[in-house]
Amino acid sequence: MIYLDNCATTKMRRKVIETMYSSLEKDFGNPSSLHRLGLKSEKEIKKSRQIVSDYLNVDEREIYFTSGGTESNNIAIQSIVNSLCKRGKHIITTNIEHASIINTMKELETKGFKVTYLDVDSEGRISLEDLKQAINDETILVSIIHVNNEIGTIQDIKEIKNIIKLKNSKVILHVDGIQSFGKIDFSIKDLGIDTFSFSSHKIHGPKGVGGLYVKRDLKLSPIVFGGNQERGMRSGTENVSGIIAFGKAVEIMDKNKQEERKHVLELKRYTIELIEKNIEDIKINSSLDNGFSPYILSISFRNTRGEVLLHFLEQKDIYISTASACSSNGTKKSDILKAIGLDDLEIEGTIRICFSYENNKDDIVYFVDELRKSVEEIRKIMKR
């Protein structure tokens, strides 16, 4: 199998699976239980929290475990809005956000909030000037996706924070870090981020676990009520084995990150090189420079269909993803691909390749060869 859909999800590392298996068997106590078994689970969670906070270089009391990226984004935005709605009702975000942000914003709009959606330029980056213009006295929150999940653009969070400080320093900065956590170098503290969401299954950990960083001095109220686990921010019995395995995944990632990032960047370069050499009439949407994630490569093949390519490749046990679904009743076109200037034909023929440490150059050679054959066959039919 050649798995190149690592932005959708990743395969768990063997070591992480072993850790999870053994914790399922042994650490089944409820961390809230008073007995020794409960204490053992509590300590294991604490260990994971330590690993994550060490990796992010933040205080462990600033990390809350959740059920994943979507929940983290929801808790952050809804809690911030709940506590600050008296100060103002204006929110700023971009129109290239993940559904968990976009749909939360849509919901807030029905409740009387005003949301500004910033456009992006031909590389998928927001204009700092637009942001400056958008911030006003009513603004309470700026929510930005760190690494875009379709083409891999990295937003300049540092500059964004500078503008916030300049225009209205009370504005909270939430960063959706689902595709940046563990994949690029940055420091939450240096960037001045107030809340930051991340997920386990994008870094070879289990699904159903994620986390939220909340800056120490930020007082947020929960959106779900119950037994006050996670210091009241996220009630509900902890996903003990998931959190333990997540910790393990972060630990291994942290140890190998420099080497792995170099490896995937080289794979990305090699993939572009091979595709450019072997397949005509294409457009590379993700640059190799450090303004893009090394893990994500978006390419458009004119006169093909992304979804048909995907199904051709799955027959060869190769897995990629598309930007849009093939549909006769109005294809839902990706906003970011439109924003970076692709025409409809290019958007239809766009695929996304997302690497991991597990891929190697032989995989890429085989993949590009199959890709070339598929593109040729589809074009034979479509060019008629």
Added chain:
Amino acid sequence: MEKVISVSLGELALKGSNRKYFEDQLIKQIMNKTKDIRYDKLYKEQGKIYIEANEEKFESLMEKLKNVFGLVYISPCIRVEKDIEAIEEACILNMKERLEKDPNIKTFKVDTNRADKNFAFTSPEISREIGKRLLNKFDNLNVDVHNPDLYMYIDIKQTHAYIYSERIKAYGGMPIGTSGKALLLISGGIDSPVAGFMMAKRGVSLSCVHYHSYPFTSERGEEKVKELAKKLSMYTGKIKFYSVNILNIQKEINEKCPEKEMTIISRKFMMRIAEKIARYNKLDALITGESLGQVASQTMQGLTVTDESVSIPVFRPLIGMDKVDIIEIARDIDTLETSNLPFEDCCTVFLPKHPVTNPSVENIKRSEEALDVETLVKDAIDNMKVYIIK
């Protein structure tokens, strides 16, 4: 006094000498449909079927019975001795229960059906007597013989009297299998499952054939159609499902025939393949979801061309229906939501921009001369997959 469920057979009761056969088929299907629910006894009495069961199971039993074709009404009823006092007691009990649920009931009418002509009173006498007693018992109720809020039904049968005031409408129609077997051309759209449902309701036992163009269409598209077949199987019982990849056929047509004829020629191939499958599996007709004029291939000329490719009967129960009415049925039989899922079973790559709307049999035949029809059909059938949907 016991609570039982009664089932009225409607159209079946008219079927003369075949009646016993139809009733037996129906009982078989009722037993099959309700086999997961433990009831105590099922019996026939003078044109109706009765089920004895714990009252707690009535709700789930009636839910299952509603999906059995050939039933007209289902009623929870009280069974008593054929004695006027016992009948009165049952009517009072039933009325009390109904009033508790719906205090808006102000008027009623007693409607008696005496199948046992030896019973001491006539139907009107029973109705009048029970009506009088109910009036005495319930101060707030009045009789209205024209437009009552509630009908109190009394059936006097050979062994017992049955009292009920609720009639839950079932689909009617004929028991599955009593009208033969046919092959439904099913897609992921709204129409074909409805067409299948309508023929099944007339007693036709269904098999399904589905066409796809993988990898130009997705496996999810096929899963969606299987899901639709599964919804149909709630009414029909298990369904044999043939899945045929026609990508090679579409590629050939795409390469060798005029673009605007793509759809109509593909359609002819689907009919040919369906006929082959039907004949081989002893299915006596094809069913399609076509509705006149709905799309280019469903014009009168289009249908003439597709019909010409087969000699087996083709049933098109939706031919004269409007889309809104088809959607209404789809919603009712619970296939609409699944049909509205986004996965396509025909890739837009193969859809002509301007499909021909008035094709002639001769022109299309001439275009098809470029194709090795027989080999293409045979290859598609050789590679088809068969599933049992239940």
